[in-house]
Amino acid sequence: MPYLLAIDQGTTSTTVLIVDEKLHICGSASQEFQQFYPKPEFVEHSPDKIWQSVLEAIGTSIARARIDARQIVGIGIANQRETTIVWERKTGKPIYPAIVWQCRRTRAACEALKAAGVEPMIREKTGLLCDPYFSATKIRWILDNCDAQNSAQEGNLCFGTVDSWLLWQLTQGESHATDATNASRSLLMNLEATAWDDDLLALFRIPRVMMPQILDNRAVFGTTRGVPGLPDGIPITGILGDQQAALFGQCCFDQGAAKCTFGTGAFLLLNTGRKVVHSKSGLISTVAWKIDGEVTYALEGSAFVAGAIVQWLRDGLQIIESSSEVESLARSVDDCGGVVVVPALTGLGAPHWRSDAHGLICGLTRASTRAHIARAALMGICQQNTDLFDAMTADLGYGLTRVKVDGGACVNDLLMQMQSDLLGKELIRPSVLQTTALGAAMCAALGAGIYDTKEDVCKTYEIERRFAPAKTDDWRMTTRQQWKLAVGRA
Numbered sequence: 001m002p003y004l005l006a007i008d009q010g011t012t013s014t015t016v017l018i019v020d021e022k023l024h025i026c027g028s029a030s031q032e033f034q035q036f037y038p039k040p041e042f043v044e045h046s047p048d049k050i051w052q053s054v055l056e057a058i059g060t061s062i063a064r065a066r067i068d069a070r071q072i073v074g075i076g077i078a079n080q081r082e083t084t085i086v087w088e089r090k091t092g093k094p095i096y097p098a099i100v101w102q103c104r105r106t107r108a109a110c111e112a113l114k115a116a117g118v119e120p121m122i123r124e125k126t127g128l129l130c131d132p133y134f135s136a137t138k139i140r141w142i143l144d145n146c147d148a149q150n151s152a153q154e155g156n157l158c159f160g161t162v163d164s165w166l167l168w169q170l171t172q173g174e175s176h177a178t179d180a181t182n183a184s185r186s187l188l189m190n191l192e193a194t195a196w197d198d199d200l201l202a203l204f205r206i207p208r209v210m211m212p213q214i215l216d217n218r219a220v221f222g223t224t225r226g227v228p229g230l231p232d233g234i235p236i237t238g239i240l241g242d243q244q245a246a247l248f249g250q251c252c253f254d255q256g257a258a259k260c261t262f263g264t265g266a267f268l269l270l271n272t273g274r275k276v277v278h279s280k281s282g283l284i285s286t287v288a289w290k291i292d293g294e295v296t297y298a299l300e301g302s303a304f305v306a307g308a309i310v311q312w313l314r315d316g317l318q319i320i321e322s323s324s325e326v327e328s329l330a331r332s333v334d335d336c337g338g339v340v341v342v343p344a345l346t347g348l349g350a351p352h353w354r355s356d357a358h359g360l361i362c363g364l365t366r367a368s369t370r371a372h373i374a375r376a377a378l379m380g381i382c383q384q385n386t387d388l389f390d391a392m393t394a395d396l397g398y399g400l401t402r403v404k405v406d407g408g409a410c411v412n413d414l415l416m417q418m419q420s421d422l423l424g425k426e427l428i429r430p431s432v433l434q435t436t437a438l439g440a441a442m443c444a445a446l447g448a449g450i451y452d453t454k455e456d457v458c459k460t461y462e463i464e465r466r467f468a469p470a471k472t473d474d475w476r477m478t479t480r481q482q483w484k485l486a487v488g489r490a
Contacts, residue, residue: 008437027065076444078245084138106137127285136187175222237447249439262409266306281391282351301388
């Protein structure tokens with residue numbers, strides 16, 4: 001029986017799935033890796049540790065699936081997107097740690113570009129805002145601070161987001177490529193042409209020679225070579241950025257279909273079909289996928305901190321011992337007791353785009369407890385997502401009736417109910433919550449020829465639970481007003 005291996009390389013951990021030809025999960029494994037915060041607003045990863053986490057998760061997942069690795073006919077990759085790595089072409093050695101998408105170190109550079117009046121051009125070409133979130137200013141920072149501009153111009157260095165880094169490792173440097181979804185997050189790709197843009201490369205002074213080749217999402221990106229635990233010659237047949245992979249895994253193939261992923265951050269994506277929708281409400285336009293030369297676009301809103309606020313309750317405030325405890329703690333009180341948490345630990349993302357914002361807990365009284373703070377933290381996640389939903393409604397001119405949900409945090413039934421209540425909309429949770437990895441597997445299955453069309457893949461999708469709103473419009477209005485006042489103070 002043929003099997004597929006799907007890698008979901010996320011911000012705090014790597015998950016690997018082994019799935020059969022019917023996309024049933026036969027084995028899985030997750031491996032966490034260390035986060036580094038060398039200075040305020042700095043967030044880094046070790047590229048080598050990322051690769052090691054992938055290798056360990058591959059080995060464990062194959063063992064748990066009890067299959068022969070020679071039965072694997074295709075590999076799919078989903079990855080944290082804007083995270084930036086620069087490495088030596090000859091040695092494969094990174095010249096600096098990976099600068100993570102959450103990192104805000106290039107805030108001043110982005111402000112300077114805005115002051116120079118180039119943001120409208122950037123937005124027109126890329127669909128993105130000039131923000132530290134995206135890759136271009138991260139590349140520029142690495143080249144400047146490692147005195148590496150000449151080396152880059154001479155062709156000695158490679159840039160890649162994490163997908164490109166993993167592809168390089170899987171193929172022993174034979175493939176330096178990316179896909180259209182990851183490229184669309186760089187500030188360097190022309191959204192309409194799905195190609196590197198010479199004007200943007202010149203603006204950021206980034207040599208074209210260090211850029212990876214941009215391929216369709218369903219393509220043969222290369223074949224395995226010298227990977228511990230895997231035979232040589234397995235084709236890598238699908239790559240997507242993690243949020244696009246989740247959209248794919250949720251089978252949001254029709255124009256107007258939307259999903260929200262509750263991971264380290266929260267990400268609302270809506271399929272806009274073959275049309276680029278340029279947001280006037282603080283959202284961004286991006287590639288959903290490119291298959292057989294045909295591009296599908298998406299409208300996206302990103303909240304930088306979602307599940308990460310629960311990690312902070314655990315590691316920072318230490319009011320819980322494990323992330324799973326937050327639901328029972330929050331359920332121990334009926335409401336937030338007037339407490340509002342703004343989870344702006346790394347600034348505020350869409351639609352605010354305030355890199356200067358800081359996290360905030362307000363409304364505390366003598367009656368406030370750690371349970372109120374926990375519940376307010378969950379509500380803060382929901383409030384951010386509702387901001388995204390409202391912005392999307394403003395751009396589209398109509399509201400969504402339902403949203404599919406996924407990600408590690410959506411196992412929290414209380415969080416899902418709170419989100420449904422605040423949106424006033426139905427949430428749909430699938431049977432398989434690892435939709436990012438599943439989306440990578442689906443795309444790889446298409447690339448490997450196991451399925452012919454996206455519609456064939458969609459037949460495997462199953463719903464586990466629906467959440468319907470149970471609060472009044474008055475409650476919703478009051479709660480939203482409290483949030484808006486708090487955000488203004490963050």
